[in-house]
Amino acid sequence: xxxxxxxxxxxxxxxxxxxxAGLLRALPAGLIALVITRxxxxxxxxxxxxxxxxxxxxxxxxxxFVAAERLPGGVAATLAAAQPLxxxxxxxxxxxxxxxxxxxxxGAVGVVGVGLVVIGPxxxxxxxxxxxGLASAASMALGVTLTKRWGRPAEASPTSFAGWQLTAGGLFxxxxxxxxxxxxxxxxxxxxxxxxxxxxxxxxxxxxLWFRGITMLPVASVxxxxxxxxxxxxxxxxxxxxxxxxxxxxVGFGLALAAIVAGQLPAPARSHKQPRxxxx
Numbered sequence: 001x002x003x004x005x006x007x008x009x010x011x012x013x014x015x016x017x018x019x020x021a022g023l024l025r026a027l028p029a030g031l032i033a034l035v036i037t038r039x040x041x042x043x044x045x046x047x048x049x050x051x052x053x054x055x056x057x058x059x060x061x062x063x064x065f066v067a068a069e070r071l072p073g074g075v076a077a078t079l080a081a082a083q084p085l086x087x088x089x090x091x092x093x094x095x096x097x098x099x100x101x102x103x104x105x106x107g108a109v110g111v112v113g114v115g116l117v118v119i120g121p122x123x124x125x126x127x128x129x130x131x132x133g134l135a136s137a138a139s140m141a142l143g144v145t146l147t148k149r150w151g152r153p154a155e156a157s158p159t160s161f162a163g164w165q166l167t168a169g170g171l172f173x174x175x176x177x178x179x180x181x182x183x184x185x186x187x188x189x190x191x192x193x194x195x196x197x198x199x200x201x202x203x204x205x206x207x208x209l210w211f212r213g214i215t216m217l218p219v220a221s222v223x224x225x226x227x228x229x230x231x232x233x234x235x236x237x238x239x240x241x242x243x244x245x246x247x248x249x250x251v252g253f254g255l256a257l258a259a260i261v262a263g264q265l266p267a268p269a270r271s272h273k274q275p276r277x278x279x280x
Contacts (some may be wrong), residue, residue, distance in 0.1 A: 001206040003232020005198065007240055012111055012194030014185040018068065019177040022061035024195045029203035035162025045153055052150075053168025055143030057139050061169070062176060064213035070129030080133060081114040081256075082107075083231060084263065085261035086141035094145045095219065099155025102267035103220045110227045110259030116252025117245075141223065147211065148219040158212035166278055224263030227256050 013021055034040070041049045064080065084107035091097040152161050187195070214222050231253060238245050245253070 001202050002229040004009040004236060004255055005202055005229075006233040007236045008194045008197055008202075011240075012190045012197075014187070014191055014244045017181050018061055018065035019173060019181050021195070021198065022057075022065060022214035023170060023173045025203045026057050026061065026166045026173060028170070029199045029207070030163050032200075033159050033204060033208070034167060037040060037157055037160035037163060039100045039156060039160040042153070042155065045156075045164075048146075048150055050168045051271050052143055052147055053165035053170075054172050055139050055146065056165055056171025058172030059139040060136050060143070061173060065131045067129050067133035067136060070126040070132065080137050081111045081227055082134065083137040083141045083144075083226050084110060084220065084259075086138050087145060090141055090145040090237065091219055094142075095149055099269055100220065101228055103224075103263065106259045106262040107224060110224060110256050110263075113252045113255030113257075113259060114227055114230050117249045117256065136223040140188030143222060144214060145219055147214045148222075152211070152215050158208050159217075162204070162207040162211045165211070166203060221264050223258055227260050231256055 009018075009021060032103065040058070067080075085104065088100065088107055099264045156164070185191070213225075234249070234253070
């Protein structure tokens, strides 16, 4: 679902209003989820939901858009693909898990694979864009890790849990959007369909599934699934926009898919056999 964001944004939405797109992706979806579930946070979960919403959505969206505006799309996607490596480090610091060479190695393979798929030969680098892209990946990685650590309260369904965070992130984006972009753009029928898709499918449905998955799967396994987004975007670019995938891109595609599959598997057990002693 998230992999459709690029083609929807470029083909349907008015240009120059990325924060407005992020706002419409988050806030309406969050409010709809709250209306459906009629469940609000209790006690400390008001603060936790606000923190998770800002990290997973409110900060992640504008930083990602800054990176997308200042960098070629392929470079921005590759920086976002670094999220599994950040999660691997945070799992040690926040969740007190043992460092896993298996996860780190396959996370690096995934970054290389995505880079081969989406970075073109004339990719230009911008320091601020690179910092924004890495900060976006780090923000969501920390949000994913804290979501895993705090879990989901018993009274919250996956829909209400996603609704809390989407609403918190949307409210955080609301003043930023109008301060940075001013009045909203004129919305024609294609734009309305694009915003509807981003809000209901890329927002509400996708985040309900995402936060449900975080609570059920190991955090490193969840993080590596983010690599699917730029791969889907590349496939849609080929199918919808006629962008060709060359041999190098196909190799990168295979590496990224291998990293995604390997990220769902346990690390191979080390052999603890003692060396045989020779007797005389």
